Amino acid sequence: MTMRRVSETLCIDKENIFCRGCDAPIGAAGVAWKAGVAVRVTPLDQLRGMGAGISNKAVLREFSCPHCGCLLDTEVALPEDPFLDDIVVP
Amino acid sequence: MTSVDPITFSIIRHRLFRVVEEAVITLKHVSGSAITNEGHDLMVSLYRADGSLLMGGVGFLHHLTSAAEACQSIVRRFGEDIEEGDIFLLNDPFTAALHTSDVYLVSPIHHAGRLVAWSACFVHVFDIGAMNPGGFAPDAQDIFSEGFSSPGIKIVSRGKLRQDVWETILNMVRGPEMVALDLRSMIACNNVARERMLALIDKYGFATVDSVCAALIDRSEAQLRARLLELPDGQWQSRQYLTAKNKDYKVVLTMIKKGDTLTFDFTGSSPQSEHGVNCTKWAALGGLFAPLFPLLCYDIVWNDGVIRPITMIAPEGTIVNCTRPAPVSVATVGAIQSVNNAACATIGKMLSASERFADEATAVWHANHFAIFMFGRNQRGGLSIGILTETFAGAGGARTFADGVDVGGEIPNPISRMANVETIEATFPVRYLFRRRLEDSGGAGKFRGGLGCEMAIVPHDAPDGGIHYVLSGKGAAFPMSDGLGGGMPGGTNDYIWVHADLDSNDLFPDTLSSFAGEKEPISWGVFPLMGRDGLYVRWNGGGGVGDPFMRDPDKVATDVLDGVVSRGAARDVFGVVLDEGRPDRAATDELRKSLRIGRLAGRAAE
């Protein structure tokens, strides 16, 4: 089954979505995938490169492949906000 | 419709571009204002008789679609009362404009007595009579404090200037002579567009020119639809946070691509604010086209054809579709900018989902205009009002094949630039302490985002001891230059009032840390810059692309040498171990391996 790129870090076939770093499947194709991966949450004011006025509420979410630890996606969020979902139709 | 041979098509198309070009030149020439000539804060476009966009030029791209709405609204409102030689002024944001300062002048073009086209242009006028000078009024609580505002008024009637309208507008603004120049430049611009358009029609006949116009639009539509068909179906989301006076808002976007259509759905965005960061629905539409044109339509003529496959959903009463009389003066650097960034992010994700178009994808550029206006008595005793043009300097988002361009500008305005330090020091009673690229401001990634800068100014030879400035606090609390595909967001803006320590003798500190004094982060309002105090500003970098642990360690080593990335970031963020400046490959592999494991520690999903 041919794999198709769906982002810098992910690809899909008819059924699954895979980490491009290690080819491991991390979820089903055609649906939100972030629920099935590792998420690390870091308050923005702990990140390098941010200024003095940075919000003390917002966080950086890092979504990584649970098998190889490759970083798949990032999001800036207020903790109460849901994940951003990117879904490519298989 | 006459069918036109490819030769004539080619010649007429080329000439239409030149009509717009010559009108832009006229606009810049007659106005002579810095914001128009240096900041290129302008737009000139041609529209068909029904007000649909025919040919959009470069300048600030948000305006192409709202000026189309302006034409269409004039058509609806004035109907029979549109005559040859008329020029209409429109700046009401709830009708079509982005905010009151961005004034549209819209002219019908008649040939042999029949309405054949429209030309429209805008400049950000010198002042519009709002609560604060320069047009950004952060304390306005409704549109009624944002200056003169018209849903459409005839300023030139059959070639003759309407003195009553002219004098009424100028009566309400500060610096009326400068505003008069802005208006005159737009009148001249439209006159040139009309003359050249008529010359074209005279030469080739209305039927042929109109056929070419229709063909250009159909062709653009066909090209964009074909491109959309080559991109995968799906949905992509982005979210931008913005702050106004200590309250947080968000713009949420779900972009859906299905077949040959693209929908931008802003459902989930915050309700409108009581502060002027809101934008109206026309502004939101303009805001999403600003990245769409250069990212998806880089080789397609920008006209109504590009607009046809696109739909926007923006629920009423939200920050991206506010209802009257909500304040909107800060829209262009508020909600509209958030819409720019959100659309840039989702379009970038969609392009990145395609093998063929991945190299067109980009992380978010220069997410935030900080738009600081300075005013005060200058060294020669006169009054200076102006924008700190560093707001136009920007930073490029990373691409999938290269880093973002440092201080590389922005997507909504392809030809922006900032002034020389010497130009500002000659016009305002200030002295720069430094202006340089800012380390670690580019979003980390396999390819890093372009750097933003930092700068600081202090008063110098000011008759009143200094000046004042207006701040709308953009981009400090939340990073807005989103990364793509694992890339980090670019750094944020910062505005710091340095209360100088008068015991220090150092008048030439060349960093913020060496500038002695209390450093107070500020964000919203009018502030003084007096005595030996300083204003420090840093602006955002572009977003990165890809996992920072995939960045070539040699590149990271060069970044450190070049002051782009700090030694600490090289290690913590990029996972690179440097030994006397050169990467230790084995140690780097080890470190990256362990850092990757560290990512897996936070396992629980929501």
Next chain:
Amino acid sequence: MSRPFYVATDVGGTCTDTIVFAPGRPVILGKALSTPPDFANGVLDSIGSAAASMRCSLEELLRQTSLFVHGSTVVDNTILTRSGAKVGLITTRGFEDTIRITRGAYGRWGGLTEEALKHPVKTERPPPLVAPDCIRGVAERTDYKGAILQELDEEATGEALRALIGDKKVDAIAVAFLWSFYNADNERKVRKILQRIAPEVYCSLSSDIAPVPGEYERTSTTIINAYAGRVAKTYIASLEKLLAEAGYDGPLMVMQGYGGLLPAAEAAERSIGMLECGPAAGVIGSRALGKVLGDKDVIATDMGGTTFKVSVIQDGEIEYAREPLVDRFHYTQPKIEVVSIGAGGGSIISLEPGTNAPRVGPRSAGARPGPVCYGLGGEEPTLTDVFMLIGYMDPKVFLGGAMTLDHAAAYASFEAKIARPMGLSVEEAAVGVYRVAAAQIGDLIHQITVERGLDPRDFVLHSFGGSCGMLAAMFGAELNVKRIVVPYTASVNCAFGLVSADIVHEYSTTKVLPLPVSPDTVNAVYEPMIEKALAQLAKESFSGDKVQLEWSVDLRYARQVHELTTPVKASTPLDAAGMRRLVSDFEALYERKYGEGSAYREAGIEMTQFRLTARGLMQRPKLEALEPGGVDPAAARTGTRRIFVSAANGMAEGTIYDFEKLRPGNVVAGPAVIHTPITTIVIQARQVGRLDGYRNVIIDRVQAA
């Protein structure tokens, strides 16, 4: 021994052209291929070719030459091929990034085409000429009025220089401090220190090279000059040696980008001065020709193999570029404004997918592989192939018969790639492409004139370069210019410009003076410049009536950005009436260029820059005019053939003429083609071409009966 000859040679990217002036006879032309990177060799080839047509040897010619005037693309070439010196930059601490930041996106989009501007994701800044690790900031500061706020930290400077020279091994040092054009003290101190530490290292100060406001452009300029470093010096030295060995030991004058000459010794010290001197010479040539013919308003067009260049001469005045670029680098030097687009004889014709609308360029086949019909390997049809397919070029008569053009190959390539996809015959398609090219060029020229507030109908069009003569009648008619001149020296116009130029030294002082200003204040600004100029010219043996000083002042309205260089027409030093005249001239010029109602006078007027153009007037060789003969060109007629005739909207019969057999006074009625040994001139229907006494072809509309 008498030395009656003047020789001028211009080294361009492809060709090196020569003109020889000999009293009492028409000018002699010579041409040879340029020989990069050692351009000097090509110079002798070119002079040799002129000598050959004079039936004498190179040495014989040179031994009888009293003056050699020269322009060369050698410095442009250094920048373009990135073969300059390793540069170190010393700048004000805190502003080390000026040259990296390039005023934001300005450096990213500068020099890009319109198409590229709409595609930002694919754009970059050009790699800088100074390596990032060769920039050092030192503590020093001057302010907006030239006051020194912070003295130069000499110790830190010494350290920085030692690090750059010793560790980084730079060959040249550029120094650019804020506001140095108002007070150069700190920059000069750096040079003193350098002279102590490493006197052999080339040094360039921004206050010397470009003493004008705007630190980004000024720094960039200084770096470019340091980068080009000793290129000019080395080149000029080698040229002088070669000429001496070939029998010439007279003076050598070198063209600068502002259209004036400098003696070799001066030119050698300022490589940056030679940038774009070729096109500058072209404009000077056009102005000189205009003067001879009595035309003060000229649009000069030059079409070569790759680019089409346009410049405007208004009332005999040449225009200076406001934001000059070399390659993609900004710089600020007095430079003649020449606009170019990628449309030349070698421009490749392609079809736009979807519409099949034809496009001319911007890619070019250059000289190699060249047009298909040259038979040098070119496979893509070019504009030159189109000229041949529409009957303008004769395959048997190219370059005086020296080269036969391959009509069949061009026909086949064009048919397959262009005509058939368009569903047209080769003839129809070629005609279409030609019309597109003419229209696009016409539109560009129109835009350029509009940008200056001018109307093409008030101008005479000069057509230079190899290919222009085949298009000029067409786009000139479209623009409705007064008339079109295809000069005899069209193919060597830059060389012609060299002999029409004077020794020119440009001086300027930046000073912001809001009106009202007393004439004495202005005169006081000029005094030191005049003293310097006169001393310099005296050194070069110019004095008395051989010296001409021209004043011009940049003025602007206080609240607006546009500055206009306004020539001072009143006598100098100025008096009150002269000042008033200057101001009213400025206002008239401003309104004409920027439009009615564009001036905000109430904000006041400021003078911002005071310029002195100091000329050492050169003995100009007299252009010999031949006696006009009769009107009838029959003796030159070689036959007829089918050519594209615009008025017929297709191919029709046109008469063909041999230029060498035409006599001054002959009038050729269009449609017609005139073949010269180097170029081709096309006259459309309802036009006539008259050969004047200088053998220029003057094309006019036929007067309605």
